[in-house]
Amino acid sequence: MAEKKKLFMQGNEACAEGALYAGCRFYAGYPITPSTEIAEYLSRTLPRVGGKFIQMEDEIASISAIAGASLAGLKSMTATSGPGFSLKQEGLGYACMAEIPCVIVDVMRGGPSTGYPTGPSQSDVMQAKWGTHGDHPVIAVTPAYVQEILHETVRAFNLSEKYRTPVLILFDEIVGHMREPVMLPEEGELEVIDREKPTCPPEEYLPYDAGYEIPPLAAFGEGYRFHVTGLNHKDDGFPTNDPEMIQEGIKRIIRKIDNNKEDIWKNEEHYIDGAEVVVFAYGSTARSAKYAVRELRKKGVKAGLLRALTLWPFPDEALKDACQKARAVVVPELNLGQIVYEVERLVDCHVEGIYRVDGEPINPMQIMEAMEKYS
Amino acid sequence: MSTAAAVKKPKISVPFDYSKYLRKGKLPHIWCPGCGHGIVLKSLLRAIEKSGLSKDDICMVSGIGCSSRTPGYVDFNTLHTLHGRALSYATGVKLAKPEMKVIVVTGDGDALAIGGNHFIHTCRRNIDMTILVYSNAIYGMTGGQFSPTTPSGSYSTTSRYGNIEPVFDCCELAKASGATFVARGTAYHVQELERIILESLKHKGTSVVEILDSCPVYYGRLNKMKSASQMMELIEKNGTVSVKQVDKLPPEKVQGKLLRGILHKEDRPEYCEEYQKLIDRVSGK
Ligand SMILES: Cc1ncc(C[n+]2csc(CCOP(=O)(O)OP(=O)(O)O)c2C)c(N)n1
Ligand code: SF4
Numbered sequence: 173m174a175e176k177k178k179l180f181m182q183g184n185e186a187c188a189e190g191a192l193y194a195g196c197r198f199y200a201g202y203p204i205t206p207s208t209e210i211a212e213y214l215s216r217t218l219p220r221v222g223g224k225f226i227q228m229e230d231e232i233a234s235i236s237a238i239a240g241a242s243l244a245g246l247k248s249m250t251a252t253s254g255p256g257f258s259l260k261q262e263g264l265g266y267a268c269m270a271e272i273p274c275v276i277v278d279v280m281r282g283g284p285s286t287g288y289p290t291g292p293s294q295s296d297v298m299q300a301k302w303g304t305h306g307d308h309p310v311i312a313v314t315p316a317y318v319q320e321i322l323h324e325t326v327r328a329f330n331l332s333e334k335y336r337t338p339v340l341i342l343f344d345e346i347v348g349h350m351r352e353p354v355m356l357p358e359e360g361e362l363e364v365i366d367r368e369k370p371t372c373p374p375e376e377y378l379p380y381d382a383g384y385e386i387p388p389l390a391a392f393g394e395g396y397r398f399h400v401t402g403l404n405h406k407d408d409g410f411p412t413n414d415p416e417m418i419q420e421g422i423k424r425i426i427r428k429i430d431n432n433k434e435d436i437w438k439n440e441e442h443y444i445d446g447a448e449v450v451v452f453a454y455g456s457t458a459r460s461a462k463y464a465v466r467e468l469r470k471k472g473v474k475a476g477l478l479r480a481l482t483l484w485p486f487p488d489e490a491l492k493d494a495c496q497k498a499r500a501v502v503v504p505e506l507n508l509g510q511i512v513y514e515v516e517r518l519v520d521c522h523v524e525g526i527y528r529v530d531g532e533p534i535n536p537m538q539i540m541e542a543m544e545k546y547s
Numbered sequence: 548m549s550t551a552a553a554v555k556k557p558k559i560s561v562p563f564d565y566s567k568y569l570r571k572g573k574l575p576h577i578w579c580p581g582c583g584h585g586i587v588l589k590s591l592l593r594a595i596e597k598s599g600l601s602k603d604d605i606c607m608v609s610g611i612g613c614s615s616r617t618p619g620y621v622d623f624n625t626l627h628t629l630h631g632r633a634l635s636y637a638t639g640v641k642l643a644k645p646e647m648k649v650i651v652v653t654g655d656g657d658a659l660a661i662g663g664n665h666f667i668h669t670c671r672r673n674i675d676m677t678i679l680v681y682s683n684a685i686y687g688m689t690g691g692q693f694s695p696t697t698p699s700g701s702y703s704t705t706s707r708y709g710n711i712e713p714v715f716d717c718c719e720l721a722k723a724s725g726a727t728f729v730a731r732g733t734a735y736h737v738q739e740l741e742r743i744i745l746e747s748l749k750h751k752g753t754s755v756v757e758i759l760d761s762c763p764v765y766y767g768r769l770n771k772m773k774s775a776s777q778m779m780e781l782i783e784k785n786g787t788v789s790v791k792q793v794d795k796l797p798p799e800k801v802q803g804k805l806l807r808g809i810l811h812k813e814d815r816p817e818y819c820e821e822y823q824k825l826i827d828r829v830s831g832k
Pocket of ligand 2: 577578579581582583584613614683687688761762763764765
């Protein structure tokens with residue numbers, strides 16, 4: 173067997189490598205710190221594999237272009253940061269509504285507004301969930317290590333292809349710019365999922381056929397001549413004013429995610445069995461949390477970590493399980509308290525948030541101090 | 548253009564059978580009686596028939612507005628997108644499948660106001676697509692607010708005392724931005740429009756056709772035009788001069804009028820072809 177390729181690379185580059193591995197062949201974006209390296213890397217690598225990179229005039233154009241390319245059959249991605257993520261919201265809603273697989277990366281930086289372009293943040297996690305108007309499904313993955321960014325990018329593409337929906341990858345400036353050793357997976361090593369295409373005759377094709385949990389998606393130009401709209405639509409893709417169909421259509425796009433949470437969820441547990449004080453963390457903050465838990469265990473504190481790699485849909489079950497014996501759960505976030513409310517909603521024990529928006533990471537000491545209070 | 552080589556000259560039977568291109572089950576359309584959009588669609592369908600393009604090879608993309616509802620009625624690959632963003636979706640489709648013929652149907656508000664940035668950059672790239680701007684000088688769908696092509700002094704529901712803003716000249720804008728085919732037609736001169744659209748379909752690169760169109764329900768009513776046909780007469784008599792006649796007419800007959808016909812045509816490298824060359828150069832490296 174050939175030696176595995178081990179490289180020293182940045183989180184943003186690992187994201188680009190993950191996209192290529194997953195079969196991404198179209199990228200449209202607009203430069204923004206701290207995500208720009210993803211675009212730079214793909215502008216170089218995509219054409220080498222016959223893919224296309226285009227630098228659009230803004231982020232709205234970018235998300236629109238990837239939706240168009242995806243409908244024409246290519247796996248597509250865009251990447252941005254806070255201000256650009258705000259601009260993409262309408263296009264994100266369109267992709268949810270029209271059920272267009274695509275991947276959107278948000279390398280989070282300090283906000284609001286232009287904020288702190290080179291500072292890390294986790295303040296877009298609620299925007300990821302509620303940023304676009306209307307009820308809609310959301311899948312968001314939150315890797316914390318450079319190697320993991322590569323793997324989670326592949327998983328994001330797989331989920332988007334499988335569930336015919338946009339998938340968000342949220343990480344922050346810290347891991348986006350951090351360099352760590354990365355093993356490039358060999359061909360066939362990781363599962364790569366492609367969207368299901370219709371096999372029926374074109375005259376019978378219904379792009380939103382409610383008979384399927386996830387209706388197969390034809391590509392433009394392959395004989396199916398279907399219609400796509402952001403208006404509430406029937407199973408044939410054409411607009412409807414029928415109240416029942418409107419409601420059922422929206423419920424279906426939410427149900428397809430709700431019914432498959434077990435498949436979409438992914439968590440890491442660390443000393444969680446019997447933990448008396450739990451830290452619930454995601455992204456780079458979880459790295460400090462892991463360190464804190466290890467140190468506390470050395471001191472005899474029954475501390476445990478639950479780390480979400482899928483933040484949306486929210487890991488309700490895992491969190492409830494993890495907190496069964498807990499006196500308290502600590503939630504460190506690089507914002508002023510967003511996910512902490514999800515946690516409060518679900519657990520009976522005490523909940524304490526640790527927040528930071530000064531552009532510095534949350535360090536293990538802060539987490540240890542908070543957790544020790546409940547030991 | 549590969550399709551240009553394939554252009555046959557089929558005899559168009561009279562009356563022309565539009566049903567071949569329409570999704571009959573999706574009719575009647577939403578357009579008001581007297582609206583110009585349907586007239587434009589008929590010219591477009593006749594041009595498509597003459598172009599020899601197959602229905603499977605056409606992707607029609609639109610934004611939001613009355614005009615942007617067109618894709619729902621025609622039997623192509625059709626994509627009704629967001630207000631102003633049609634050209635960006637179309638860019639994605641075209642780059643993913645360069646062999647497809649992409650036709651964008653957009654309103655004056657859709658293309659030149661909210662979509663203005665995408666409009667100029669699409670023209671600049673010279674990506675192969677035909678952009679039909681249904682220019683009715685008003686926001687029809689939202690009930691008659693002024694648009695970037697509403698003439699100064701005209702009335703709309705948001706310019707009750709007369710519009711104080713100057714207009715965009717869509718064709719000048721397209722040309723200055725880099726579109727390699729720029730033309731203007733009207734919903735009155737339907738045969739000429741058909742010829743212009745056919746030429747735009749044959750062109751390789753970004754082609755923009757501004758189509759002077761009418762919204763009798765809002766623009767007409769608010770500006771004291773009695774009927775849809777009166778609006779059409781105005782387009783005919785006062786609005787425009789053909790580029791073919793302009794040199795023969797005295798200056799006073801040309802002044803203040805918009806030119807009709809093909810206003811600009813040039814050959815410049817097309818974006819998808821250039822991208823393919825780039826792929827050929829670097830692939831495998
Ligand atoms: C982001 C956004 N802003 C505003 C609207 C409301 N809106 C719908 S259509 C339209 C104007 C359409 O005018 P035009 O493009 O000229 O087309 P027409 O209806 O006249 O054919 C507006 C403002 C919208 N749908 N989306
Ligand atoms: S509102 Fe105006 S533009 Fe819209 S369909 Fe009616 S007449 Fe046409």
